[in-house]
Amino acid sequence: MFKYEKPDNARMIKVGINGKDWSVPEGLTMIQAMWYTGHEVIHGIGCLGGVCGACAAVYRMPGDFHLHNALACQTLVRENMAFSLIPSFPSQRADYKIEAIADTKEELFKLYPESATCRNCNACTEVCPQGIDVRDAVWRSVFGDFKGVTEETMSCVMCGLCVSRCIAEMAPHEIALYARRAYGSQELKFPDNLLHRMEKIQSGDFDVELSRLLSLSPEMLKSECEAK
Amino acid sequence: MSQDQKTALSLYDHLPTFITDDPPSLTSEQRMALLARYYPDYRPEGKTTLRVGPNKGNVVPEEIANILETRSRLLHPEKIERPVEPDIEVDLLIVGGGGAGITAALFAKETGASVLLATKLRIGDSNTVMAEGGIQVALGDDDSPAQHLKDAYRGGHFTGDPELLSVLVKEGPEVISWLVRKGVLFDRDAHGSLALRKGGGTTRPRLISAKDYTGLELVRVLKEDLLNSGIPLWEFSPAVELLEGPDGSCAGAVLLDVDSGKLKWVKARSVLLSTGGTGRLHIGGFATSNHFGATGDGLGMAYRMGSPLLHMESFQYHPTGVIYPSEMAGMLITEAVRGAGARLYNKEGKRFVNELETRDIVASAIIRECSEGRGVRTPAGHFGVYLDLAAIDRDMGEGTVARRFPNILKLMSKHDVDCSTHPILVYPTLHYQNGGISADKEGRTPIKHLYVAGETTGGLHGKNRLMGNSLLEVLVFGHRVGLAAAREGMSRKPFSWQEVGFGHVKRFERELDSEFHGVERPEGPLLFPDYRRKTSGDNA
Numbered sequence: 001m002f003k004y005e006k007p008d009n010a011r012m013i014k015v016g017i018n019g020k021d022w023s024v025p026e027g028l029t030m031i032q033a034m035w036y037t038g039h040e041v042i043h044g045i046g047c048l049g050g051v052c053g054a055c056a057a058v059y060r061m062p063g064d065f066h067l068h069n070a071l072a073c074q075t076l077v078r079e080n081m082a083f084s085l086i087p088s089f090p091s092q093r094a095d096y097k098i099e100a101i102a103d104t105k106e107e108l109f110k111l112y113p114e115s116a117t118c119r120n121c122n123a124c125t126e127v128c129p130q131g132i133d134v135r136d137a138v139w140r141s142v143f144g145d146f147k148g149v150t151e152e153t154m155s156c157v158m159c160g161l162c163v164s165r166c167i168a169e170m171a172p173h174e175i176a177l178y179a180r181r182a183y184g185s186q187e188l189k190f191p192d193n194l195l196h197r198m199e200k201i202q203s204g205d206f207d208v209e210l211s212r213l214l215s216l217s218p219e220m221l222k223s224e225c226e227a228k
Numbered sequence: 229m230s231q232d233q234k235t236a237l238s239l240y241d242h243l244p245t246f247i248t249d250d251p252p253s254l255t256s257e258q259r260m261a262l263l264a265r266y267y268p269d270y271r272p273e274g275k276t277t278l279r280v281g282p283n284k285g286n287v288v289p290e291e292i293a294n295i296l297e298t299r300s301r302l303l304h305p306e307k308i309e310r311p312v313e314p315d316i317e318v319d320l321l322i323v324g325g326g327g328a329g330i331t332a333a334l335f336a337k338e339t340g341a342s343v344l345l346a347t348k349l350r351i352g353d354s355n356t357v358m359a360e361g362g363i364q365v366a367l368g369d370d371d372s373p374a375q376h377l378k379d380a381y382r383g384g385h386f387t388g389d390p391e392l393l394s395v396l397v398k399e400g401p402e403v404i405s406w407l408v409r410k411g412v413l414f415d416r417d418a419h420g421s422l423a424l425r426k427g428g429g430t431t432r433p434r435l436i437s438a439k440d441y442t443g444l445e446l447v448r449v450l451k452e453d454l455l456n457s458g459i460p461l462w463e464f465s466p467a468v469e470l471l472e473g474p475d476g477s478c479a480g481a482v483l484l485d486v487d488s489g490k491l492k493w494v495k496a497r498s499v500l501l502s503t504g505g506t507g508r509l510h511i512g513g514f515a516t517s518n519h520f521g522a523t524g525d526g527l528g529m530a531y532r533m534g535s536p537l538l539h540m541e542s543f544q545y546h547p548t549g550v551i552y553p554s555e556m557a558g559m560l561i562t563e564a565v566r567g568a569g570a571r572l573y574n575k576e577g578k579r580f581v582n583e584l585e586t587r588d589i590v591a592s593a594i595i596r597e598c599s600e601g602r603g604v605r606t607p608a609g610h611f612g613v614y615l616d617l618a619a620i621d622r623d624m625g626e627g628t629v630a631r632r633f634p635n636i637l638k639l640m641s642k643h644d645v646d647c648s649t650h651p652i653l654v655y656p657t658l659h660y661q662n663g664g665i666s667a668d669k670e671g672r673t674p675i676k677h678l679y680v681a682g683e684t685t686g687g688l689h690g691k692n693r694l695m696g697n698s699l700l701e702v703l704v705f706g707h708r709v710g711l712a713a714a715r716e717g718m719s720r721k722p723f724s725w726q727e728v729g730f731g732h733v734k735r736f737e738r739e740l741d742s743e744f745h746g747v748e749r750p751e752g753p754l755l756f757p758d759y760r761r762k763t764s765g766d767n768a
Contacts (some may be wrong), residue, residue, distance in 0.1 A: 213390065
C-alpha cells in the first residue's frame with residue numbers, strides 16, 4: 001500500500017488524540033497521525049482533499065484557552081496539540097422543493113424561523129475552517145440578499161462546525177444552501193445559451209449529423225475526428 | 229516551522245529562471261511513442277494476466293487482479309444462514325451514493341418505483357464531490373454535440389464507444405438544465421449565459437464550472453434533494469456480495485453495516501452499481517487524487533457474477549498532482565489552471581510539453597523529465613516538475629488566480645505555499661479509471677437486472693478521458709440508467725426469496741480453486757484502504 005512519506009529526519013512530537021497521548025512524526029495531518037498510531041477512521045473521513053466536510057475536528061493548544069476547529073485531512077499536527085474528530089453534528093434541515101416556492105425570501109422564515117434570531121456573537125465565523133464570514137451570510141439571508149450569500153459561501157463544505165457553536169441553535173450552512181439555491185433557481189435568469197441549445201436539440205437539429213457520424217466505419221470516423 | 233517547510237523555502241530560494249519559450253510541438257507519431265515509453269498503462273512492470281472470470285487472459289495491473297480474483301468476504305457463503313425473509317424488498321437497489329447514484333435515485337423515484345440507496349460512507353462521499361474543473365457541454369454557437377463527440381473520440385485515441393458518446397453529448401444540455409432549475413450555480417458570462425472555458429484536448433470552449441468547486445456545488449444540491457425525497461438511505465452500508473436469482477439474473481445484494489458488523493439482506497428486482505473508481509488501490513505505487521472510498525468494490529462483485537469488463541488496463545494519471553508538501557501527495561491541481569495559462573517547467577526552467585495536450589501526453593512528458601534527471605527532488609525523495617500559476621496572473625491580470633481558483637489557493641496556503649506567486653511541485657497522480665464494467669446505453673450489463681453507471685463502467689471514454697466528460701457522464705447516465713433500471717425492475721416477473729442465492733459465488737470460488745490451487749487469494753470487495761502503520765504504536 002502507498003504511504004504518505006514522512007519528511008526525512010522528521011522530529012517526533014507529542015499529540016493527544018481522543019484524549020490519549022501519542023508520539024508521531026512532525027509533518028503529518030491529523031488524519032495521518034491517527035493512521036500512524038493505528039486508529040481505523042471510518043466516520044470522519046472522506047475526500048482527503050478538503051472539500052467534503054467529513055473530517056471536522058476540534059483542538060486545543062497548551063496554554064491557550066481558545067478552542068480551535070479545523071478539517072483533519074488538511075491540518076498538520078503540532079507539538080502538544082490535543083484533538084478529536086467531530087464526524088457528524090446533528091442539525092435541522094428544512095424540507096422544500098426550491099422550484100416550487102413562490103416567494104423565496106418570505107419562505108425562509110417559514111423553513112428556518114430561527115434564522116432571524118442571530119445574536120451577533122460571531123462564533124460561527126470564528127469556527128469556520130473555510131474562513132467564511134458566516135455571521136454576515138446569515139444576516140444577508142435574513143435581509144434577502146441571496147446574491148451576497150452566494151458570493152460569501154461558495155466554499156462551504158457543509159461540515160456543520162458553525163452549528164456546533166451557534167448560541168441561537170440554528171444551522172447556518174443549511175440556511176446558506178437554501179439562499180444559494182433560491183438565488184440560482186429563481187433570481188438568476190435561465191441561461192440563454194442553454195435555452196437555445198435545448199430548443200435546437202428538441203427540434204432535432206443535430207440528429208442528422210450525429211447519425212451520420214455513427215454510420216461511419218471506424219476508420220472513416222477516426223479520419224474525420226483527427227481533423228481538428 | 230517544521231524542518232520540511234524550511235527545506236521547502238530553500239527549495240524555492242533556488243528556483244531556476246523560467247524560460248517561457250514554446251515547448252517543441254509533437255507529431256501524432258511522437259505522441260504515440262511518448263505514451264508507449266512512459267505512460268504507466270503501457271509499461272510492462274506490475275502487470276499480470278487474469279486467470280479466472282469473463283476477462284480471463286487479459287493483462288491488467290496486479291492491483292486490479294487483486295480485487296477481481298478474490299474470495300468472497302462472506303467466506304463460505306453456502307454455510308451462511310439466509311434469513312427467512314429479506315430485511316427489505318425493493319424495485320431498485322442502488323449501491324453507491326456519489327453523483328451517479330444520487331442522480332439515478334432521484335429519477336428512479338419519479339417512475340413510482342420503490343428505491344433503496346445504500347452507500348459505504350456518507351451520502352455524497354465520492355469522487356464527484358472532489359471534481360474541480362467543470363462539465364463539458366456543447367453550448368457555444370460554434371459548437372455542437374457532433375463536435376463534442378469528435379473531440380471525446382479523438383481524446384480517447386479512437387477507442388471510446390461512439391454510440392455511448394452520442395448519448396452523452398446529446399443529453400448533456402437537458403441534464404444541465406435540470407441542475408440549473410435546482411439552483412446549481414454555474415459561472416455566468418456578462419450576458420447571463422453559462423460561461424464556457426477551454427479544457428485540454430478540445431477544439432471548442434465547452435467547460436461550464438462553479439469556480440473550482442463544481443463537484444461540491446453539484447453534490448450539496450443533489451444531496452439535499454435526495455435527503456428530502458423520502459428515498460430510504462442506508463449510509464455506512466457497503467454491498468459485499470450480489471445475490472443471484474432465477475436464470476443467473478441479479479436479485480439483490482448483501483450489505484454490511486460497518487458499525488454493527490451485521491449483514492443486511494436486500495431483495496431487489498433491479499440492482500444498480502454506482503460504486504465509483506479505484507484510485508485508492510494506488511496502482512503502480514502512484515499517489516491518488518481519489519476519495520477514501522475509491523476501492524472498486526462494484527468491479528469485483530460484478531465480475532464474480534460474470535459481467536465482463538472493458539479496458540481494465542487503462543487508467544488516467546492526472547498530470548498535475550501535488551508531490552510536495554508530502555502530506556498533500558496526490559491532491560489534484562485542476563487542469564483548468566493550464567487552460568487559463570499555467571505553465572510547466574523542468575528543473576532547468578524549460579517548458580517541455582504543450583500544457584494543453586491531453587492528460588496522458590502531459591503526464592508522460594512529466595514522467596520522462598523526472599526519469600531522465602530533469603525533475604526536482606523533494607525532501608521526501610520524490611521527484612516533480614514546477615507548475616507555475618503566476619503566469620495566469622501575468623497574462624490575465626492580477627487576482628485571476630484568486631478569483632478563478634480560490635480553493636487551490638486556500639488549500640496550498642494551509643501548507644504555507646502561496647501559489648499565485650510560487651510554483652507548485654507536481655507529479656502525475658492516479659485520477660480516473662478509464663475502463664470498467666461493460667454496459668449498453670441503458671446501463672444494462674449482460675447479467676439480467678444488473679445495471680451500472682458512473683466511473684465503475686467502461687467503454688464510453690475508451691482509453692483516455694477528457695476533462696469534464698466524467699461529471700457529464702454521471703449525470704447523463706445516472707438519469708438514463710436510473711429510469712431504465714427502475715422501470716425494468718417494476719415490470720419484472722415475480723420471483724420468490726427461496727429462488728435467491730449465491731450460485732455465482734460458488735461457481736467463481738470453484739474456478740479460483742482450480743486455477744490457484746493452494747495459492748491464497750485476497751478477500752473482496754476491499755471496502756477500505758488501510759494506511760495504518762503495522763508496527764506497534766508509540767504511546768507517549
